[in-house]
Amino acid sequence: MRIEFILNGEAVAVEAPPDITLLDLLRDYLNLTGTKEGCAVGECGACAVIKDGRLVNSCMVLAPQAEGCEIVTIEGVHAADGGPNDLQQHFIEYGAVQCGICIPGMIMAGEALLRQNPHPTRAEIRLALAGNLCRCTGYQQIVDAIEATAKGRRAQP
C-alpha cells in the first residue's frame, strides 16, 4: 500500500506492505538507519521517534499508522546549519556517548521531553528516559547533557 506522511519536515510517499512496523519502514524502505532495533517488543527505546510531538517506539507502530502524521527521526535532528544541535553537542561534551546504539533513541527522548517540559528536574529527566535502555553509560552523563541543554535553551531569548 501507499503510505504518505511528513518525515523530518518533508512530505514522503512510500509503497510498502501494510503489516510492517514503522521501524522497518524507516530502516528498510526509507534507508534511514539512524533509528535502531534493540528488542522489537517495545522495551528498549532504541527505535524511538517523535510522532506528532510525542515519543513513540517505532517497533510498536504499524507503518500505515504513520499515514498523515508528522514523524521526526534522528536524521531530522540537527542545527540550522546541518551540524549537531545543542542537545547533540551536549551529549558529546558531557561524555554521554559510549557504544552509541541507544543514543539516537536517547536524543529523541531528550527532544520530546524538552518540548513538553523546558524546566525538567534531574528526577524528571530520569523519568522521561525510563523507556530507553542504555547498557553502557549508567545514564548519569546523559542526564547531565539533557540538563545542560535545558539550561541553555532557557537562556536563549
Next chain:
Amino acid sequence: MSHITQQPLTYVGKPARRVDALDKVTGRAKYIADYRVPGMLHARCLRSTVPHARIVRLDVTPALKVPGVHAAITSEDFVDHGLYGFPIKDKYMLAYQKVRYVGEPIAAVVADTPQAAQAGVQAIVCELELLPALFDARRALDPDAPQVGPDRADGQHPNLKGDHMIVCKGDAEAELAACPIVLDREYFTDWQEHAYIEPEGVLAIPTPEGGVVVYAPNQSPFINQGNLAMVLGLPKSLVRVIQPTVGGSFGGKDDIIYESSAQVAKLALLTGRPVRMVFSREESMVASYKRDAMHMRIRLGADRDGTLRACWFRGIIDSGAYASETPFTAWRASIHAMGCYRYQACDVDVHCVYTNNGYAGAFRGFGNPEVCFAVEQTVDELADLLGIDPIDLRLKNCLRLGDETVHGQKLTESVGLIECLTTARRISDWDRKRAEYGRQTSTEKRRGIGVAVMYHGMSLGAEGADSAGATISILPDYSVEITSGLTDYGTGSRTVFTLIAAEELGVRPERIHMQRPDTNTAIDSGPTVASRTTVVGGNAMRLAARNLRQTLDMAAANLLQCDPRQLIRDGEAYIGPDEEAVAWEKVVDHARRLGLILSAHGHWSAPKIAWDHHHGRGTPYMAYVYGAQIAEVEVDLRTGNVQVLHIWAVHDIGKVVFPQGAYGQLYGGIAQGLGYALTEQITYREGYLQQTNFESYLIPTSVDVPEITGVFVESAYSHGPYGAKNIAEPALVPTAPAIANAIAHATGRRVRELPINLERVLLGRDLQPPASTQPARAAFHIPVRSTPQTAPVART
C-alpha cells in the same frame, strides 16, 4: 626521553571529546544491521530445541528446494567439522554429532530474505535423540552424572572443564582451627546476560581472489581471523576481519561472533555473494554465552580484634555446555577469591564444570564479581559479629604498599586502597548514617548503608603472553593516522589512543585519525579483554608516537640548524635557539625532503610474571587496581522493594588518561553491577532459558540507577602510560556486595544469593514454581527479523 616531552601534559588527563561521538549522536555511525550491500543475502540458523541430544539425522537438501534459498551448510562444510575454542577446543561452528544446549546452532541457510532463510531452516530434516541431561553443577562430577563434556585422556571426570585452580599459603586448616572466630558461609551468584543493546550480527563479502572480508563486531578480530582461516581452510592472507562500530559487548561478543562469522563466511564463499546474519533479541539471549553461575563456600578465620588470619574457599562454576573462556575465569576467580586482604594462610580451589544450561564465557569482571560478592559479605558478617564498624575492619586488614599478597607477590607500588576507602567513608557521610540507620524502628521503610572493596589484577596476568603493537604515520594532507590491534567496542579506547599519540607527537588530537580495527592494517595485539587496552595498547601507541617524534625532531633540528635538545614546542610549532616558530607542516615537509619515512610502529610487552599452577603461588598480575564503593538503599519492608539511593565509588585506576571516558566506564559498570545485584535474573529451567527479551530480563533503567559520586585516586603505576592503570571491569566488581551489605544493614537479613529479588528480601527464600510446572518450552521461540527489502520511494 628528550627533555621536550617532560613538559606538563597537554592532552592526557584533560577534558577531551570522544572521537566517534559526533557520528553516534547524529545516527550516522554504521552498525552491522545498518549495512546495505548490493546483492546481499540473509542467513539464519537452525538451533537446537533440546538441551542434550545426539544428532541422528541431518539433511539440509529439502531447504534448498525452498524458494529463495541459495545454500545450506552443516558442520560437514568446515575443516575438522569447524572445531574451535581457546583454551579448550570443544565447540563446533555448527553442532557435530551432538547438541549440548538449547539454542546451539546446527545448520545455517542463506536466502534472498530472512523469511525465506527461515522457511529453509524449517524445511531441514533434523532428528535428535535425547540424551540424559545435566543441570545441577554441584552434581556434575558425580560418577553417575550424565557426560556432557568431551572425553578426557587424563583420567579426570569428563565434566570437569580444564583444571582446579588453586591458591595456597601455609596450612589453612590448622590456622582456622586456631582462630577464635570462624565463619562458614555459602554464597551463590547467578548467570548474567551481557544485554548489549545491539544484538549480534555479521556480514561477509567474498573477494575475487577466493577469500572473504568479514565485518564482525567482535572484540578480537585477529582471533576471529585465525579461527576463520582454520575452519575454512584458507591462508590467513585471504581472510580479512574488520570491526565496524560495535553496539556494546562487555566481554560478550567473542565466541558467538566467531561462530556466526564462520557460518556467514562459508555461505558467502559458497554463493559468491555478500551474506549477512543479524540476530533478534530472543536469538541473542538464547544462543549467546553469559556470565557463569557460581556456587561458593567460604570459611573465614579471625581474631577477636578483627584481624583476619585464614581463608578457605571452594568455588564450583557452572559454565554450561562449552568452555569458551571460563577456565580463565576460574583462574581469575581463584586469585581474587579471598579479597584484597592479608592472611596468614589460605586454601582456594575453584573449578568449572560442564552442564546443559546454555554456556558461559567472558563477561566484564571475569570471575571477580562472583567471588567479591561472597568474600565482601562474609567480611561484613564478621564485622557484625564482632561489633566492629565494617570500614574499620577492612582498614585493619586490607592490602597496603609494601605488603605481600596471599599469593606471595610483594606490592611495591601503586596501592591506593586505603585512600579509596577513607575517601568513600568521608564523602558518603558513612559514620553518621551507619549509626543513625542502626536505630530505625519503622516497619514500612528502612534505610541502610553498606560498603565493599575490591582489587583486580591488571590485564591478562599469567593467562597468557601480554604484548601489543601500534602504528602511526603522517599522511600527505598532514593528518596523522594511527592503528592498534586492540579495539574499541564502546569503551573509548580510540580516544585514549588518540590522546596518547597527540601528547607524544605534540599535535592537536583533531589532526589524528584512528583507523577501524582491521586485520589487514593493524598489528596483532592479542585479545581485547581484561581491561588491558589502555595499559598494554596505550604503551605501544606511546612508543610508536615517540619513534615518529624522534624523526620529526631530527628534521626540525636540521631545519633550524641546532641540536635537537635545543628545540622547544609552542603548540604544534617547533622553536629553535633564534626563537622563531616553524609550523609543524614545515617540519614535516623538511623531513620528507631529507628522505625520512614518516611512519613508525611501537611494540610493548608487559613485565614478566610467573604463576605456579601446581603450588598456587607466584605473581599472578603485574599490578592491581583497587576500589571501594558505598551504597545507600531504602528497603520497603512490606514489598521487599529495594531502591538504591546513591552510590559513592572511589577507585584507584592510576593516572586518568581520558577523564570523561573513565567516568563513563565507572558509571556504566556500576549500573551493570546494580542490575546484577537486584533485577537481572537468568533462569535455566531444565536447560530452557526463561528470560528471552527485556520484558523479563530486567536491566536497570534511568530510574533504577541512582546519582553516582565517582572519585579517582591516581596512584601512578610506573609501567602504565603516564602512570595509568585501568577501569573498565573493576567498576562493577564491588557494586553487588555493597548493595547486599546495605540491605543487610537496613533489614538485618542477609541475602546470600543473586539476584536479591523481592522475595529474597521479603521472605529470605525463593518462591518455588509448583511441582507440576513443566519446562517452559513455549518460551523458546525465536522470531524472525523483518523484511529488509528495498522498495521504491517516491517523494511527493
